[in-house]
Amino acid sequence: MGPAANADVARDEGGISAALAQLSARFGERLQTGMALREQHGHTTTYIPTQAPDAVFFPESVEEVQEAVKICAEHRMPVIPFGVGSSLEGHVNAPAGGLSIDMARMNRVLSVNQEDLDCTVEAGITREELNHYLRDTGLFFPIDPGANASLGGMAATRASGTNAVRYGTMRENVLSVTAVMPDGQVVTTARRARKSSAGYDLTRLLIGSEGTLGVICSLTVRLHGIPQAISGGVCPFPSVEAACQAVIMTIQMGIPIARMELVNALGMRAINEYSKLDYQESPCLFLEFHGTDAGVAEQAELFGEIAAEFSGGPFVWTRAAEERQKLWKARHDFYWAGFVLRPGTKALATDVCVPISRLAECIVETEADIAETGLVAPIVGHVGDGNFHVSVLMDMEDKDEIARAEAFVARLNRRALSMEGTCTGEHGIGQGKMRYLEEEHGAAGVDMMRTIKRALDPLGIMNPGKILDMTGK
Numbered sequence: 001m002g003p004a005a006n007a008d009v010a011r012d013e014g015g016i017s018a019a020l021a022q023l024s025a026r027f028g029e030r031l032q033t034g035m036a037l038r039e040q041h042g043h044t045t046t047y048i049p050t051q052a053p054d055a056v057f058f059p060e061s062v063e064e065v066q067e068a069v070k071i072c073a074e075h076r077m078p079v080i081p082f083g084v085g086s087s088l089e090g091h092v093n094a095p096a097g098g099l100s101i102d103m104a105r106m107n108r109v110l111s112v113n114q115e116d117l118d119c120t121v122e123a124g125i126t127r128e129e130l131n132h133y134l135r136d137t138g139l140f141f142p143i144d145p146g147a148n149a150s151l152g153g154m155a156a157t158r159a160s161g162t163n164a165v166r167y168g169t170m171r172e173n174v175l176s177v178t179a180v181m182p183d184g185q186v187v188t189t190a191r192r193a194r195k196s197s198a199g200y201d202l203t204r205l206l207i208g209s210e211g212t213l214g215v216i217c218s219l220t221v222r223l224h225g226i227p228q229a230i231s232g233g234v235c236p237f238p239s240v241e242a243a244c245q246a247v248i249m250t251i252q253m254g255i256p257i258a259r260m261e262l263v264n265a266l267g268m269r270a271i272n273e274y275s276k277l278d279y280q281e282s283p284c285l286f287l288e289f290h291g292t293d294a295g296v297a298e299q300a301e302l303f304g305e306i307a308a309e310f311s312g313g314p315f316v317w318t319r320a321a322e323e324r325q326k327l328w329k330a331r332h333d334f335y336w337a338g339f340v341l342r343p344g345t346k347a348l349a350t351d352v353c354v355p356i357s358r359l360a361e362c363i364v365e366t367e368a369d370i371a372e373t374g375l376v377a378p379i380v381g382h383v384g385d386g387n388f389h390v391s392v393l394m395d396m397e398d399k400d401e402i403a404r405a406e407a408f409v410a411r412l413n414r415r416a417l418s419m420e421g422t423c424t425g426e427h428g429i430g431q432g433k434m435r436y437l438e439e440e441h442g443a444a445g446v447d448m449m450r451t452i453k454r455a456l457d458p459l460g461i462m463n464p465g466k467i468l469d470m471t472g473k
């Protein structure tokens with residue numbers, strides 16, 4: 001199958017066994033080579049076939065990461081940083097074998113600076129662990145990609161999710177990272193100041209680098225005050241266009257929406273069946289507002305009026321935490337809910353992002369494409385950002401269906417690019433989207449990325465076979 005083939009990435013048998021012997025002598029039981037664990041580290045939540053690394057290492061400090069990377073560099077053994085493996089484009093596969101560095105044991109909170117609204121954490125901490133730690137401070141870390149991902153993995157994929165429309169993505173919320181680079185040097189990319197004009201922006205170079213430039217060991221992130229009041233609800237619409245028009249007007253009117261998620265009619269059917277709910281099975285917006293008691297009520301009322309203008313509604317909203325949690329749990333379970341539509345299948349979960357003015361057109365064309373292709377593929381979107389996901393449910397025994405699904409994804413990416421959008425708003429490139437990078441950035445843009453990669457990782461050991469095809473370049 002296409003994306004994971006990566007036959008171009010060469011495996012160095014001698015180097016790998018020499019490195020493994022040295023790593024094992026140094027780290028003992030924290031270097032694991034059992035097949036089940038290795039496969040789990042090469043297997044992400046994806047339809048792309050597993051390519052297991054040769055060993056998994058659980059470091060406990062920056063110095064240990066540094067030592068391991070130096071040993072790997074000496075023997076040209078690939079290094080694949082690993083968070084929790086929730087990425088969707090074959091990011092943690094090991095096409096040339098190598099060492100998976102699992103950051104799970106580096107999950108401490110190093111400092112919380114309440115007055116400055118930031119904290120410094122080790123990269124293996126998950127977003128839920130961080131928010132649990134912060135629960136008594138009145139602060140929270142807002143980025144929510146649905147999965148309980150690690151902050152290192154989220155930074156490495158430039159993740160976002162349901163409330164990016166209000167709080168931004170990892171790009172806006174990471175102030176600085178400390179990373180072990182491929183030559184073993186430790187680099188801290190910035191101080192804690194909110195802004196800086198000092199030199200190249202190394203923080204943003206590493207955010208979204210998908211483990212191809214270095215291993216992020218810790219990061220300083222922005223925190224936000226937990227809002228005094230939160231309201232939310234679900235609003236049905238007669239069509240996707242009507243829902244998107246309401247989204248555009250809501251944004252244009254400057255209503256400070258915190259979450260605005262579209263689920264299409266097929267997706268609503270899956271959600272109802274999976275979560276035992278009885279929402280209307282037409283395109284729906286899931287919404288959340290953050291602010292004061294009066295503010296969230298006013299915002300919800302205003303949105304209800306906008307929805308009505310586009311024949312949407314009724315917008316039933318609530319401040320009750322339990323009910324809100326129920327509706328967001330249903331939304332967050334969307335990926336798993338999809339399987340009720342076709343049990344026994346695997347999901348090809350893909351995302352694109354377009355300027356919001358093109359969103360309706362892009363989703364409507366995509367729905368028509370799905371119908372013509374005969375695929376089962378519910379749609380969900382962080383539509384406040386112009387970002388939507390399609391989950392194509394595939395029978396993995398049916399080669400023709402897989403080919404149709406891949407051809408559909410190619411058309412979807414090109415549709416988004418033709419609308420001045422991107423082939424991925426938040427999942428990243430990994431193995432699955434490498435072929436679209438040049439179409440998006442042009443040859444000169446991709447050449448510049450290769451120049452950076454070569455300069456920082458001349459041996460090509462960091463997560464080879466991801467983002468950039470370096471074969472013969």
Ligand SMILES: Cc1cc2nc3c(=O)[nH]c(=O)nc-3n(C[C@H](O)[C@H](O)[C@H](O)COP(=O)(O)OP(=O)(O)OC[C@H]3O[C@@H](n4cnc5c(N)ncnc54)[C@H](O)[C@@H]3O)c2cc1C
Nearest residue numbers: 083084085086087145149150152153154156159160211216
């Ligand atoms: C059900 C579901 C829903 C999802 N919804 C969203 C969503 O709404 N928005 C969104 O953005 N994503 C979403 N995702 C994708 C996924 O959660 C994100 O890509 C997440 O950021 C990956 O974090 P991770 O810890 O799982 O990283 P991994 O999958 O372990 O790794 C991802 C990449 O980052 C690299 N990496 C990991 N840790 C480090 C490190 N410390 N230093 C350097 N590189 C590192 C890896 O090498 C790999 O290339 C979803 C996934 C699932 C399963």
